[in-house]
Amino acid sequence: QVQLVESGGGLVQAGGSLRLSCAASGRTFSRNTMGWFRQAAGKEREFVARISWNGGFAAYANSVKGRFTISRDNAKNTVYLQMNSLKPEDTAVYYCASLRIDYVLGSTRITEYDYWGQGTQVTVSS
Numbered sequence: 001q002v003q004l005v006e007s008g009g010g011l012v013q014a015g016g017s018l019r020l021s022c023a024a025s026g027r028t029f030s031r032n033t034m035g036w037f038r039q040a041a042g043k044e045r046e047f048v049a050r051i052s053w054n055g056g057f058a059a060y061a062n063s064v065k066g067r068f069t070i071s072r073d074n075a076k077n078t079v080y081l082q083m084n085s086l087k088p089e090d091t092a093v094y095y096c097a098s099l100r101i102d103y104v105l106g107s108t109r110i111t112e113y114d115y116w117g118q119g120t121q122v123t124v125s126s
Contacts, residue, residue: 002026002115004096009120012086016124020081022096022117030054030074031102035113036081038092038122047108048094049081057105064090086124093119 008020022034035050049070051058058070067086072079079096097113099106106112 002098002100004098004115004117006094006096006117006120009094009122011123011125014086014088014124014126016086017082017084018086018122020083020094020096020120020122022079022081024077024079024098028102029077029098033099033104033106034070034072034079035097035099035106035108036070036079036094037097037110037113038090038094039119040089040092043092045095045110047110050106050108051079052105053103059108061108083122086122088124088126091122091124093121095119 003025005023031053033052036048037045038048039045049060051070055072067084069082096117098115100114
């Protein structure tokens with residue numbers, strides 16, 4: 001079984017920054033594409049960013065492109081989401097997720113991700 005634990009959320013003013021972390025355990029982290037998703041109150045969960053198993057490919061939702069950066073440290077079994085220039089509309093619970101199949105890039109579809117963390121709240125005040 002895979003365990004994913006997010007941390008780093010909190011309250012920040014608009015224009016500020018936060019860095020989210022997601023620590024993985026239970027399987028070979030370095031073989032799997034990882035993603036970040038978010039869900040605002042009353043809305044559906046949406047894709048934010050994803051990164052390939054070796055970090056060679058990364059993709060972002062248009063709403064965060066140029067402001068957020070996804071990265072990973074396979075030696076630490078951790079994936080990060082650096083969030084800069086935060087806006088009130090970025091307020092949401094942020095989840096990390098992992099594909100189950102090794103060495104597959106996957107896509108932005110939520111249903112492709114097999115393992116999920118419990119989420120961390122990010123609140124951006126105006």
